[in-house]
Amino acid sequence: MFMAGAAGAVQAAALVQVSLWDKGASMEMPMGLAYAMPGLDPARATMGIKALPGAVKAGEVTFNVKNDSKDTVHEMIVMYLADPSKPLPYVEAENSVDEDRAGDKGEVSELGPGKSGALTVDLKAGKYLLICNVPGHYGAGMWAEFTVDP
Known part of the structure; x- marks a missing residue:
């Protein structure tokens, strides 16, 4: 949603650069690294998501997503x-998050190694999680916290 400011200028969407990374397909995927798990040790993760900035103002947000992996979707x-x-x-049984029950707000679907995609969504203030839900990846630590400020 675009909003006109006092001077009549149009507010552009917040821009977030997202990197989907891993240490290579030959690395063993540790499990038990899902968000809010007891005893979580993110240092064990062999894959992850980096979002810059990690917080934006409420409204239209564009995520520019790049799969920085050399060999993994x-x-x-x-x-x-x-x-x-x-x-x-x-x-x-599916080794993945139930997207419908979890509050899915939009996605950049499976990206091959080196590929990019974008997603623009209108987000209200609150806490969000950016995840990769390819089977096994979320549980291996492929998520990042993201904040939308009022």
């Missing part, structure tokens, strides 16, 4: 955290 999904103290709903 990744994606980025924006999840609203209704309760930041709780983990996202996880389907063990």
Whole structure:
């Protein structure tokens, strides 16, 4: 949603650069690194998401997403955290987050190595999680916290 300011200028969407990274397909994927897990040790992650900046103002936000992996497909999904103290709903049998129950706000679907994509969404103030939901990736630590300020 574009808003006109006092001087009649149009406010541009906030721009967030997102890197989807991993240490290579030959690295063993540790498990138990999902958001809000007890005893979480993010230093064990062999893949992850980096978002700059990590916080923006509420309104239209554009995520420019690049898969910086050399050999693995990744994606980025924006999840609203209704309760930041709780983990996202996880389907063990599918080794992935239940996107419908988790508050999916939009995504850049599977990107091949070196590929890029973009997503523009209107976000209200609150806490969000950017995740890769390719089976196993989220549980291996492929997520980043993201804040939308009022």
